[in-house]
Amino acid sequence: MNHKLDFLKQLAHGLAAQFGSSCEVVIHDLTRQDLEQSIVYIENGHVSNRHTGDGPSGIVLETLRSDPGKIHDRLCYLTRTDDGRILKSSTLYIRDDKGRIVYIFSINYDITTLVAAENSIRALVETDPQTHSDAKSSDSPQKITHNVTELLDLLIEQAVDRVGKPVALMNKDDKIAVVQYLNNAGAFLITKSGDKISSLLGISKFTLYSYMDKH
Numbered sequence: 001m002n003h004k005l006d007f008l009k010q011l012a013h014g015l016a017a018q019f020g021s022s023c024e025v026v027i028h029d030l031t032r033q034d035l036e037q038s039i040v041y042i043e044n045g046h047v048s049n050r051h052t053g054d055g056p057s058g059i060v061l062e063t064l065r066s067d068p069g070k071i072h073d074r075l076c077y078l079t080r081t082d083d084g085r086i087l088k089s090s091t092l093y094i095r096d097d098k099g100r101i102v103y104i105f106s107i108n109y110d111i112t113t114l115v116a117a118e119n120s121i122r123a124l125v126e127t128d129p130q131t132h133s134d135a136k137s138s139d140s141p142q143k144i145t146h147n148v149t150e151l152l153d154l155l156i157e158q159a160v161d162r163v164g165k166p167v168a169l170m171n172k173d174d175k176i177a178v179v180q181y182l183n184n185a186g187a188f189l190i191t192k193s194g195d196k197i198s199s200l201l202g203i204s205k206f207t208l209y210s211y212m213d214k215h
Contacts, residue, residue, distance in 0.1 A: 005029070008094065008105055009041050015107065016043035024048055024087075028060050028104040035060075035189065036148050047110050048081050048144045055147040058155065059091050060104060061186030068101050080141035085112040087141070108144070148190045155187045156200065167200060175201045179211040188212070 005027070012025035024047035029040040038056040045051050063071060074091045081087065087108040094103035145151040159181040160167060163174045170178070178201065187193050198208040 004094065004096075005040070005103065008103060012041060012043050012105070019109065022047065022110040024050075024108040024110075026050070026104075026106040026108070028056060028106070029102070030060070030064065030104065031102050035064075036191075047085075047087065047108055048146075049083075050144070050146055055145070056151065057106075057145060058142060058151060058185065059106070061151070061155075061189055063093065063101055063104060064189055065184070065186035068095070068099060071101065078141035079108060080143050082143075082146075085110055086115050087111065087144070152187055152190050152193050152196065155182055155185050156197065158185075167202075170201070175203065176211045176214055179208060180214070183212045 008027050012027060016023050016025050021044055023044055025043040026039060026045075026048075027041040028038040030038070032038060032040070036055045037053045038060055039050060039052055039054045042050060042052055059074075071093055073093060074089075077089055079087045079089045088111045089109075090107045092105040092107075093101045094105055096102045143154055145154055156178075159178040162181055163170060163177050165174065179197070182188065182193075182197060187197070194205055194208055198205050201208070203211070
């Protein structure tokens with residue numbers, strides 16, 4: 001397995017050198033026992049302010065939670081850093097001889113200045129104001145997290161936003177929807193996530209587990 005990781009590190013270094021300091025390349029090792037330190041190699045980590053030994057992204061949890069046979073590479077989608085920079089990202093799933101995903105190879109290119117230039121040029125050349133709304137993507141960039149605590153908070157925020165009302169106003173069905181969203185996102189793979197989520201929703205751990213089993 002080490003030769004595969006060595007090759008990925010070589011490839012990461014080459015890509016970072018080819019495309020410059022705006023190109024971050026990250027390798028997550030899914031064979032490690034410690035999920036909170038999934039990043040084993042990173043080039044140009046200043047792009048997302050991450051380092052070797054940092055924790056998983058949402059993509060990592062989603063991968064661990066999913067059927068490997070149904071997972072495909074994700075190419076050219078948008079992500080967002082803490083300080084609001086926009087990245088063009090691609091995620092490649094590296095498998096072993098048995099088809100199990102063992103590494104995640106991610107490329108994140110900072111396109112913030114390019115997006116700003118594109119918007120400036122568009123404002124100069126377009127003649128129909130309607131094209132502003134047409135040009136916007138309906139997909140908001142996914143935030144890049146640095147550790148499992150941030151990731152869990154982000155997943156909880158997404159689950160609550162999906163329901164569309166504050167926790168204090170949620171009924172049983174709303175809370176079930178939150179729990180099932182988090183379960184599907186792999187949130188319960190994070191240590192002690194069940195305690196935090198049950199406390200947030202004002203339910204017992206037993207109730208939490210029963211909500212996870214509902215379909």
